[in-house]
Amino acid sequence: MTSTTIDAGVLGTGFYVPERILTNFDLEKMVDTSDEWIVERTGIHERHISAKDVPASELAYQAAVRALADAHTKPEEVDLIICATLTGDAVCPSTASFIQDKLGAVNAAAFDLAAACSGFVYSSTVAAQFIKTGTYRRVLVIGVEVLSKFLDWEDRNTCVLFGDGAGAAVYGPVEKGFGILGFDLGSDGSGTGALGIASGDRGRALVEGQKQNCVYMNGAEVFKFAVRAMGATMKRSLERAGMEPKDVDWLVPHQANIRIIQSAAKRLALPLEKVIINIGKYGNVPAASIPMALAEAAGEGRFRKGDIVVLAGFGAGLTWASCIMRWAKEDL
Numbered sequence: 001m002t003s004t005t006i007d008a009g010v011l012g013t014g015f016y017v018p019e020r021i022l023t024n025f026d027l028e029k030m031v032d033t034s035d036e037w038i039v040e041r042t043g044i045h046e047r048h049i050s051a052k053d054v055p056a057s058e059l060a061y062q063a064a065v066r067a068l069a070d071a072h073t074k075p076e077e078v079d080l081i082i083c084a085t086l087t088g089d090a091v092c093p094s095t096a097s098f099i100q101d102k103l104g105a106v107n108a109a110a111f112d113l114a115a116a117c118s119g120f121v122y123s124s125t126v127a128a129q130f131i132k133t134g135t136y137r138r139v140l141v142i143g144v145e146v147l148s149k150f151l152d153w154e155d156r157n158t159c160v161l162f163g164d165g166a167g168a169a170v171y172g173p174v175e176k177g178f179g180i181l182g183f184d185l186g187s188d189g190s191g192t193g194a195l196g197i198a199s200g201d202r203g204r205a206l207v208e209g210q211k212q213n214c215v216y217m218n219g220a221e222v223f224k225f226a227v228r229a230m231g232a233t234m235k236r237s238l239e240r241a242g243m244e245p246k247d248v249d250w251l252v253p254h255q256a257n258i259r260i261i262q263s264a265a266k267r268l269a270l271p272l273e274k275v276i277i278n279i280g281k282y283g284n285v286p287a288a289s290i291p292m293a294l295a296e297a298a299g300e301g302r303f304r305k306g307d308i309v310v311l312a313g314f315g316a317g318l319t320w321a322s323c324i325m326r327w328a329k330e331d332l
């Protein structure tokens with residue numbers, strides 16, 4: 001990154017989960033599974049589930065309001081809203097447009113970004129480009145999911161893994177040398193059949209016998225990919241930021257499986273105390289996992305100004321993404 005551009009970083013964060021909690025014990029009554037299996041294989045104890053009539057944009061709105069307050073930003077000051085989701089309100093218009101309306105962010109452009117669980121990190125790097133060039137000063141990035149509406153609740157391979165929620169961050173100009181210092185984005189489109197939602201022209205027929213509009217997943221294949229991709233993307237991002245694993249203070253990984261998180265930490269030789277882990281309470285909330293973990297940790301005051309924070313994720317596509325930030329927000 002050149003020093004002639006404006007540095008872009010997080011000014012505020014917020015997250016929101018619906019009230020209803022579904023525990024592993026509840027799931028035991030729905031499919032042939034056990035709390036023991038789920039905890040041992042994934043690290044998940046419970047997840048939050050949205051009410052039937054509450055769409056993604058409502059959860060996103062709640063997270064956005066909290067992030068804007070944290071960033072001392074009024075809705076009308078927002079220049080752009082990017083919503084990362086795979087379970088948006090409609091195929092068209094964008095969920096970002098629904099959020100814009102509800103927020104009253106009348107001066108904001110709005111679009112969705114589809115990169116599955118990597119979506120929040122993809123969106124953060126897009127936000128940073130607009131800020132670095134001086135085009136925009138406030139970009140609201142939201143990751144949101146209502147996966148519960150896209151699950152086959154009879155399929156124990158998938159229904160135990162996911163949850164609903166939203167996380168948001170406001171990006172803006174920060175002091176020189178702070179904010180996003182390096183990133184890595186990627187995709188291997190040969191893996192589209194490994195993970196996704198069976199809808200849309202091609203998606204409907206991608207996996208034989210798959211229930212329509214429901215998540216399909218080859219868990220073992222995604223697991224192998226994830227372990228490889230997480231390590232590799234973080235190394236590339238660190239290199240681009242001119243850093244080494246030992247410089248990292250915090251890792252905020254995608255919360256898909258505790259074993260994937262542990263392997264990612266191991267690859268950076270990071271002790272687990274430096275890894276933000278909340279999968280136990282929320283499960284995998286695809287595009288919302290990283291911003292929810294970021295906002296929860298920030299809200300608990302875990303990051304100090306100047307800390308090196310790494311965001312890293314992977315997901316359907318198959319995609320991967322990571323970025324390195326020097327935390328710019330002053331602890332209040």
Ligand code: UT7
Nearest residue numbers: 032033034037041117156157160219220222223256257315
């Ligand atoms: O955001 C990205 C989305 N997805 C992921 O990141 C998923 C990545 N993959 C994973 O996290 C893991 O592969 C899983 C958690 C999905 C599965 O764990 P695993 O240790 O790889 O288990 P497995 O697929 O090897 O399955 C072991 C056994 C199978 O039984 P058999 O064939 O050995 O008799 C499954 O049928 O566990 C069975 N099984 C279950 N048993 C109880 C699968 N799901 C369940 C379940 N409860 N919910």
